Amino acid sequence: MTLTTAPRGTFDLMPQQALVWQWMESKIRDVLLSYGYGEIRTPIFEHTELFQRGIGETTDIVEKEMYTLTDKGGRSLTLRPEGTASVVRAYIQHKLYGQAPVTKLFYIGPMFRQERPQAGRFRQFHQFGVEMIGEESPVADAEVIILAHDLYCQLGLTALEIHLNTVGCPECRQEYKAALTSALEAEAEALCSTCRMRLVRNPLRLLDCKSPTCQEVISRVPSIHNYLCADCRDHFDQVTTLLKQVGVKYKLSPKLVRGLDYYTRTVFEVINNDLGAQNALCGGGRYDGLVAECGGPAVPGVGFASGIERLFTTLEQQGKIPELASGPQLYVLPLGEELTVVAFELATALRRQGFSVEMGNGTKSLKAQLKTAHKAGAVYTLILGEDEWRERQVTLKAMADGSQKRLPASGLLEEITELVSPRGPKVPLREE
RNA sequence: GUGGGCGUAGCUCAGCUGGUUAGAGCGCCAGGUUGUGGCCCUGGAGGCCGAGGGUUCGAAUCCCUCCGUUCACCCCA
The missing domain is CATH 3.40.50.800 (Anticodon-binding domain)
Incomplete structure (x- = not known):
């Protein structure tokens, strides 16, 4: 049985489907290249420490979802669970910060997470993503969000929602965390058990808990928007202004926090509500501390990652996959x-x-x-x-x-x- | 890791409360046309009914275990 079945959470792309994937990939490459991003191909595995440091020790990805192995030299290696850490590592290794003030890279390829599969979730899945490193201006945030928007439009997709929020900088987020914690401690009894854990370890993550009782409590809690410092406030306002300027619609989602530790300020997701429980087509944001955290200079960055399986499903749902004839002449x-x-x-x-x-x-x-x-x-x-x-x-x-x-x-x-x-x-x- | 659904032909699925040789549609192969595809008609091949154990005179059907799969939770693309 195991001999004749692909491992759980993985799948084969048969020739007809591979044609569709090639089509998607070439569309994606066309648009990303036209926006000035160069393709980077990094290894499919990295030193485990890179992901631990980059993604964050307390994230679910690092705590329980990584495929980690020890090679014969005793090194701990991990199949990449996402793309940003590797790109940042390559950026530092090749000292790209010395070549130009801003670096724009994209990647496309398989990622690996050991989770229980379900609709829209696999153990080997595929993402493409962009990283703009070295630009702190809100123009960069807006460009990246608009790129995601335009790319999906290019593919003919409609009815997608952009959810937008800011998680502030380390300083104002700290203040907000304190306010959040004190507001919630009084009502800790009403929270679910995991949220009581979060209250201590990472109170921000508590905001998007789906439990109705937690949501009831959370609805009365102060918003991060009341705690932003002037710079973060200003940054976020400029991002939203730019989006409006070019007619990209978004929904303000004050409870959107995202699960990776490296995000600062802008965070966003593109949602397809017809996708099932795993409805995020793409997610991303700004990560101003990540390059330094990984041992590089203190340069800011912003980017997103998009799931190709979910993109495929969405294209299929909306009837946007062209006939790709393959018969002989x-x-x-x-x-x-x-x-x-x-x-x-x-x-x-x-x-x-x-x-x-x-x-x-x-x-x-x-x-x-x-x-x-x-x-x-x-x-x-x-x-x-x-x-x-x-x-x-x-x-x-x-x-x-x-x-x-x-x-x-x-x-x-x-x-x-x-x-x-x-x-x-x-x-x-x-x-x- | 936890919970629910589902595993019968290559594919999609019937098979009622246990009862003889397990069915349909599509697909495949062949014939109807001594050398002409698509439509139609006829025929054929193809199943350890997911695996193992149990109950029974008798199990695809009931019970248990395992495996696979799927949806959901957690979390994320």
């Missing part, structure tokens, strides 16, 4: 075993001219082979039967309307070139 169809060799030569010659060509099994009937060609989505079939081959001719049949005509094998290439253009590169003919 030509289907060479020999009748009888003797002509199979001739057909094989012909198919090879056509492939070397860049045409996509499939070939039938010459021991099967014409009818059976035509059926196969039809199912494969062939545009034309080339029938190689004894009758025509006696005169060194083949029958070219258009599958769309069934029309067909005989052609001399010698002039075949010219005829075909007029009908279809090659999909692939020409292989140079070898010199005799």
